[in-house]
Amino acid sequence: MVVKNLPGILLALAACLIPLVYGGNGYIMGLMVSGLIVAGVALAWALLGNLGGMVSFGHAAFFGVGAYASALLSAKAGLPVPLSLLAGGAVAALSSLAMLPALRLSGPYFALAILAYAHIFKILATELSWLTGGSAGFARFPVLPTIAGIDFSSRIGSYWLLVVMVGLCLLAYRAVKASHVGTALRAMAESEDATRVVGVNATLLKAWMLLLSAFITGLFGAMNAHIINFLEPDYAFSGTWSVLPIIAAIFGGYRTILGPVAGAVAIYLFDQLVAKAILPVGHQIILGVLLAGMILIAPNGLFGLFGKKKTGAAHAAA
Amino acid sequence: MLRLEDVTVRFGGLVALKDVSFAMGAGEILGLVGPNGAGKTTLFNTISGLVRPRSGNILFEEREIGGMALHARARLGLGRTFQIPQPMHHLTVRENLTVAQVFGAGKSDPARIDEILQVMELAEHAERDAATELALQELKRLEIAKALATNPRLLLLDEVLAGLESQAKRRFIAKLRELHQRYGLTIVIVEHDIETISTLCSRAVVLNFGQVIADGAPDDVFRNPAVVESYTGTADA
Amino acid sequence: MLELSQQAIFSGLLVGSVYALVALGIALTFGAMKIINLAHGELVLLAAYMAYFIESRTGWNPYAAIPLAFAITAVVSIAVYLLIDRIKLHRELNSLILTFAIGIILTNGILLVFASDVRSTNSPVLQDALSFHTVYAMKGELTAFVVSLAVMSALWWWLKLSWYGRAVRAVSSNRDAAMLMGIDPRRVELAAFLVAGILASVAGVALFTMSVVQPALGPALTVKAFVVTVLAGVGSIPGVFCAALLLGVTEAMTVTLASSALQELVGMVLFLLVLFFMPNGLFGARARRG
Numbered sequence: 001m002v003v004k005n006l007p008g009i010l011l012a013l014a015a016c017l018i019p020l021v022y023g024g025n026g027y028i029m030g031l032m033v034s035g036l037i038v039a040g041v042a043l044a045w046a047l048l049g050n051l052g053g054m055v056s057f058g059h060a061a062f063f064g065v066g067a068y069a070s071a072l073l074s075a076k077a078g079l080p081v082p083l084s085l086l087a088g089g090a091v092a093a094l095s096s097l098a099m100l101p102a103l104r105l106s107g108p109y110f111a112l113a114i115l116a117y118a119h120i121f122k123i124l125a126t127e128l129s130w131l132t133g134g135s136a137g138f139a140r141f142p143v144l145p146t147i148a149g150i151d152f153s154s155r156i157g158s159y160w161l162l163v164v165m166v167g168l169c170l171l172a173y174r175a176v177k178a179s180h181v182g183t184a185l186r187a188m189a190e191s192e193d194a195t196r197v198v199g200v201n202a203t204l205l206k207a208w209m210l211l212l213s214a215f216i217t218g219l220f221g222a223m224n225a226h227i228i229n230f231l232e233p234d235y236a237f238s239g240t241w242s243v244l245p246i247i248a249a250i251f252g253g254y255r256t257i258l259g260p261v262a263g264a265v266a267i268y269l270f271d272q273l274v275a276k277a278i279l280p281v282g283h284q285i286i287l288g289v290l291l292a293g294m295i296l297i298a299p300n301g302l303f304g305l306f307g308k309k310k311t312g313a314a315h316a317a318a
Numbered sequence: 319m320l321r322l323e324d325v326t327v328r329f330g331g332l333v334a335l336k337d338v339s340f341a342m343g344a345g346e347i348l349g350l351v352g353p354n355g356a357g358k359t360t361l362f363n364t365i366s367g368l369v370r371p372r373s374g375n376i377l378f379e380e381r382e383i384g385g386m387a388l389h390a391r392a393r394l395g396l397g398r399t400f401q402i403p404q405p406m407h408h409l410t411v412r413e414n415l416t417v418a419q420v421f422g423a424g425k426s427d428p429a430r431i432d433e434i435l436q437v438m439e440l441a442e443h444a445e446r447d448a449a450t451e452l453a454l455q456e457l458k459r460l461e462i463a464k465a466l467a468t469n470p471r472l473l474l475l476d477e478v479l480a481g482l483e484s485q486a487k488r489r490f491i492a493k494l495r496e497l498h499q500r501y502g503l504t505i506v507i508v509e510h511d512i513e514t515i516s517t518l519c520s521r522a523v524v525l526n527f528g529q530v531i532a533d534g535a536p537d538d539v540f541r542n543p544a545v546v547e548s549y550t551g552t553a554d555a
Numbered sequence: 556m557l558e559l560s561q562q563a564i565f566s567g568l569l570v571g572s573v574y575a576l577v578a579l580g581i582a583l584t585f586g587a588m589k590i591i592n593l594a595h596g597e598l599v600l601l602a603a604y605m606a607y608f609i610e611s612r613t614g615w616n617p618y619a620a621i622p623l624a625f626a627i628t629a630v631v632s633i634a635v636y637l638l639i640d641r642i643k644l645h646r647e648l649n650s651l652i653l654t655f656a657i658g659i660i661l662t663n664g665i666l667l668v669f670a671s672d673v674r675s676t677n678s679p680v681l682q683d684a685l686s687f688h689t690v691y692a693m694k695g696e697l698t699a700f701v702v703s704l705a706v707m708s709a710l711w712w713w714l715k716l717s718w719y720g721r722a723v724r725a726v727s728s729n730r731d732a733a734m735l736m737g738i739d740p741r742r743v744e745l746a747a748f749l750v751a752g753i754l755a756s757v758a759g760v761a762l763f764t765m766s767v768v769q770p771a772l773g774p775a776l777t778v779k780a781f782v783v784t785v786l787a788g789v790g791s792i793p794g795v796f797c798a799a800l801l802l803g804v805t806e807a808m809t810v811t812l813a814s815s816a817l818q819e820l821v822g823m824v825l826f827l828l829v830l831f832f833m834p835n836g837l838f839g840a841r842a843r844r845g
Contacts, residue, residue, distance in 0.1 A: 055648050057593075057655060101831035108591045111651050112781050113830050116823045119778060123820045180420040183413050187406030191449070194404035197366060198468050199392035199422030239774070243659065250652065282667040288659030295653045296641055 007258050008170075015163045019156055029155040031272055032265070033227060036162035039264035040169060040220030042245035042252070044213040046260040047173050049249065051185045052209035054103075055111045057242055058118035059217050064237035065121060066092040066218025067225035068132055074226075075141035082145070085222045092218020093211045095121070103206050122237035137232035144226050158227050165223070166261060169216050174257055176212070181205055243284070244268065247291045253300055319344045319504045320365070320472055325374035325384075327357075327364055327528075334360045335528045337374070342521070344471075347498060347505045349515035349536060352525035353548055358508045359401060361525065362474050366398045367391045378472065392422045397470030399461035401477045401508070405448035411435070411460060412444040415467040422468025431467065437497070438463040454481065466501065473497075475507040479514060487511075491518050512540055524548070562690045563807040569696040570765065571803025572703035575796045576758035577776055578783035579710065580751035582795060585784070587723050587747035589647065590639055593654040595755065596776030597661035598628050598635075602759025603768045604665055607674045610763075617676055617764050618698070624756040631661070632752030636745055658773055666770040675767040699761035706757050710750070711792045719746050775819065782826040788833075 022028040041059055048054050070088030073079040079087060102113040125132050132138055144152035144161070151157045176182050187195045188202055196202050221241070225231055244267065245260070252263020267287070275283040321341040327334045335357045342348050350358050363369040365376060367388035376384040383391055406414050415431045435441040438459045443452060448460060458478055465473055475494075479487055491514060498505055509515055515522050515536050522539040524532040526548040532539045539545055581595050592598075602624035609620035635657055639650045676682065676695060683694045714720040722738045734740060762768065762776075779802065786798035802822055809821045 055651055057651075102827075105830065108647060108651055109785075109830065111648075112591070112778075112785075113827060115774075116778055116782070116826050119775075120820060120823045120827075123816065123823075127814075127816055127820075180417065180426070183409060184417045184421060186408050187414075187417060190407040191404060193368065193388075194400070194406050195417070196388045197368070197392055197398060197400075197404075198406075198418035198464055199389050199424075200417065201387070201389045201421075246652065246655070279667065281671075282663035285660050285663035285667065288656045288663065291656035292638070292653055292660065295649050295656065296638060299642075299644055299649050 007262075011258055011262060012167070019159060023156060026155055029159055031269060033155060033158050033162060034224075034272075035265040035268035036159070036166055037220050037224045037227075038244045038248060038268045039166050039261040040162070040223075041217050041241060042248035042260035042264040043166065043169050043173060044216035044220075045245040046249040046254040046257075047176070047216070048209055048213035049254045051177060051182060052206045052213070053185070053189050054206065054210070056114045056213075057111055057246070058114035058116075059213075059245055060237050060239055060241040061114070061118040061121040062092040062096060062214040062217035063221035063224075063241040064125060064233070065095045066221030067231055067236045068125060068138075069218070070222030071138060071141040071225045071231055072131065075138075080145070081142050081226060082147075085219060085226070088222025088225075089215040089217075089219035092221065093215040095218075096210050096214035099210060100207055103203050103210065118237065118239075118242065122233055125233035125237060132231075132233065135233060137230060139230045141229070142226070143229055144223075153227075158223075162223065165219070170257060170261065172212075176209075177257065181208070185209065240284075243287065244271070247287050247294075250291060250294045250299070255300055319346070319379060320506075321375075321377040321380075322365075323375040323377070325361075325364060325376060326372045327360055327369055328372045333528055335364065335371070338525070338528070338530055339374075340523050340530060340533055342504065342506070344504050345498075345502070346521060347494075347507065347519045349519035349522040350506055350508045350525065351510070351512075351515060351522050351539075351545075356525040356548075357528040358525055359476060360528075362398055362476055362506075362508070365474060366396060389421070392468050392470075393424065395469065395471040396474070397422075397465030397468050397472070398474035399458075399465055399476050399478055401480075403454070403457035403461045405452070405457060405460055405464075407449040409448055410445050411440055411448050411452070411463075414448050414460060414464055418464045418467035419469075422470075434463050434466050437493075437500075438466070462497075466497070470501075470503065472504045472506070475505060477508050477510070479509055479511070487514065494518060512536075516540070558689050559811050560808065563811040564804050565690040565692065566696070567804030567807030568800050569692060569700045569803070570807070571800035572700045572707075572796075573758055573761050573765070574779055574783055574802055575799030576703050576706060576754050576761070578780040578787070578795050578799055579707070579792065580754040580758070581777075581780045582784050582787075583747045583751050583754070584744075588639070588744045590650045591654070591781075592635060592751070593651060593777055594635060594658040594661060594773075595654075595751065595780060596778070597658045597665075597773035598631060598752065598755040599759040599762065599776050600665060600768060600770070600773045601631065601661060602628050602756040603763040604669050604674075604759075605756075606676075606760040606763040607669070607768070610676060610678065616678060617760055618702075621756060621760055624760055625753055628756040628759070629749055629752040632748045632755065633745065636748035640741070640744075658777070662770055662773050665773075669770065671770055673767050673769045674763070676764050678764070693765065695764040699765045702757060702761055706754065707792055707796060710754070713750075714792070719743065723747065778826075779822060782822045785826055785830055 018032060019029070041063060045056060045059055048056055066088035069091035070084040073087050074081050074084035099114060099117060102110050105113060126135050144158060146152065152161050184195060184200045185205055188200070188205070192202060221236070225236070245264065248264035248267045249260040251267055252259030252261070254260060271283060271287060275286040279285065319342055323339050325338045326336055338361065350361065352358055360369060364371050367386060371384055374384070375382055378394060378396060383394065406417060409417065412431065412435070415434060416426070419431060420426050435444055440456065440459055440463055443456055446452060452460065462475065462478060479490055482490055494505070495518070497503060507519065519536055521534065522536040523530055524539060524545050531548065532542045532545045577595065577599050581592060584590060584592050605624035605627060606617035606620040609615055609623060610617045635654060638653060642649045642653065684691050685694060685697065722743045725736060725738055783795060783799045783802055786801060787794040802825070805821050805825065806818045810818050
């Protein structure tokens with residue numbers, strides 16, 4: 001049991017050790033906080049890809065919607081920040097309902113529809129300036145609160161909160177994957193007719209995965225908004241929030257549960273510390289090369305390279 | 319139980335089924351017969367929801383199901399097998415049955431899964447990967463087991479006996495009779511072997527070029543000159 | 556108002572012809588290989604920057620850049636094909652991610668070489684305005700329209716009469732049968748990517764002469780091309796042409812009647828509506844349902 005959970009235990013240990021070692025280094029802790037935000041989105045992306053069988057190029061839409069929803073609800077409706085964070089996730093999930101017709105489209109067309117969808121939200125956020133402040137940005141909204149003596153708006157406080165949130169999302173993901181719904185979705189990937197003919201409502205299950213993925217993405221978008229404490233459409237809906245999670249999930253192995261999370265932190269740190277040092281402008285070119293290389297050499301992720309070659313291992317691995 | 323009224327199916331310009339009508343009562347075992355390409359599998363696909371009819375009605379227990387989604391028909395109690403077995407990939411045999419039961423029958427009952435595994439002689443393969451670790455005859459039994467796990471009242475069997483030598487076939491016919499009794503099933507079976515139809519079925523419907531050309535007791539049907547012609551015509555070819 | 560609308564329709568038709576060229580490149584590779592090249596917009600952009608390069612270095616007319624632009628887009632397009640060809644598993648989705656990654660590489664490559672400034676032509680000839688009764692156009696726009704029409708006619712003729720047209724029809728209907736008939740599908744696919752490169756090079760140069768370009772433009776071009784192919788439904792050239800003109804006019808009308816920021820929104824909404832509710836497109840039939 002311990003051996004099976006070893007990667008998870010190591011990851012949890014690393015998460016606990018980092019603040020002990022780098023707790024005083026605001027720069028590193030800031031990077032870790034952003035890395036964990038990306039990790040949350042990468043997890044959500046991989047959940048949709050692995051369980052729902054859908055590749056999304058538009059998670060920036062859910063990220064931005066969650067960010068704006070939480071910021072606006074806390075600033076204009078006076079909602080306490082912990083609730084507005086959840087509301088951010090909920091509004092993002094709600095916004096994904098508009099994508100439901102796309103679930104009936106086959107893979108590539110779904111990917112394209114969601115790409116267009118992300119563009120639409122970015123334009124809306126810019127145009128609805130009476131609500132969002134438009135391209136001038138939106139800053140007057142509360143930071144993360146202090147609860148029971150812990151200041152969550154500090155880097156250390158945000159860090160721990162994010163560790164717990166990512167952990168909870170991991171557990172939720174694992175629970176869904178292990179459930180009957182997860183089993184049916186696993187079958188759907190390569191035998192859709194056979195799965196539907198025994199009574200599985202494929203579209204409904206995929207819809208639930210889209211909703212869950214959008215919720216998690218919105219939640220982390222909201223967290224990021226309250227940590228950065230400034231929003232503008234070009235930032236909140238930036239393509240970066242779609243690109244980084246894809247690279248992270250592919251890099252870490254999107255068929256695995258922990259891979260995207262570990263991959264996200266690794267990729268984010270690599271991008272900020274290494275790629276940016278080499279190329280201050282256009283450093284994403286390195287990420288592009290990395291992503292292309294991963295797809296060509298190890299589409300199941302780095303963990304997949306070392307994984308067992310048994311049939312179905314890619315799916316069974318956790 | 320099942321009633322088809324003037325069901326017509328087209329693929330582009332091709333008429334696959336033309337004005338197919340027949341009705342069957344609960345508890346019947348009906349043999350669906352006809353040369354290759356006569357539309358038997360298309361008929362199964364139409365009843366189970368993979369193919370939408372151009373016109374006509376399909377009534378299951380007096381309820382129109384022609385416009386219903388595939389999965390919804392399975393939940394109503396309509397089970398089917400595929401001629402080329404279609405196991406659910408990346409799942410073990412037991413998981414195949416569990417998914418079928420949870421989603422098709424709407425409940426989780428591991429004891430019943432064990433029973434089906436026993437009945438279909440799959441118990442020793444229960445933990446194997448269904449798509450990659452089963453032999454053809456095991457896959458065919460899994461097809462039936464999956465359908466049974468959804469708790470069907472009507473079962474559509476597509477050439478489940480093909481490829482068996484005569485003794486195994488006799489055993490399997492007895493098995494189907496047992497299933498019919500034990501689970502109170504109504505069965506439609508596609509089968510080429512006239513003798514099998516005669517021993518197993520109370521009734522036979524013959525399709526040729528997408529149309530019903532005979533419908534009645536097997537022995538009468540197989541003496542019908544039109545049937546003999548359609549059958550021997552292709553059998554000799 | 557009426558005159559403004561007339562002007563919008565006219566300008567929309569002119570820019571629409573370039574959209575058609577971009578869309579046909581995507582439709583061509585999709586038709587041959589069932590693969591959507593998400594880097595196609597970046598390919599067009601690359602050609603546009605070649606036009607900028609030639610014009611800013613030599614002062615020549617941007618159209619003189621077509622040979623250079625073609626050489627570069629052809630090489631990149633074939634490289635994209637060779638990379639896609641290496642994918643063995645889940646080709647449909649993995650190729651999307653791969654071409655997405657190539658798009659990121661190209662966008663950032665352009666950014667590195669040409670910086671993020673907005674560029675447009677300085678050619679006085681192309682910026683010269685011509686008026687026709689109540690509407691007017693820059694010579695650059697008219698030239699782009701004529702060149703696009705000429706390229707599309709050539710493509711139409713080539714698809715109709717060459718070996719490729721027959722082969723691609725055979726391959727896309729049944730790959731195995733086509734191989735039995737002695738058609739090498741890889742040759743067909745390679746030709747499709749090569750011709751898509753030609754189309755991208757002309758479209759990019761034309762785009763530069765009539766509009767402004769910047770490194771971040773690639774994805775928007777790709778999405779516009781999809782909007783067109785989805786509206787058109789089937790990969791027929793007249794269908795794509797009509798859909799592209801429709802998009803161009805719709806965008807221009809939106810800018811005139813509402814605001815320029817809403818320009819892209821209209822295209823996207825149109826795209827989603829057609830995708831969701833008319834899955835066969837406006838002008839044809841092809842199943843997109845999974």
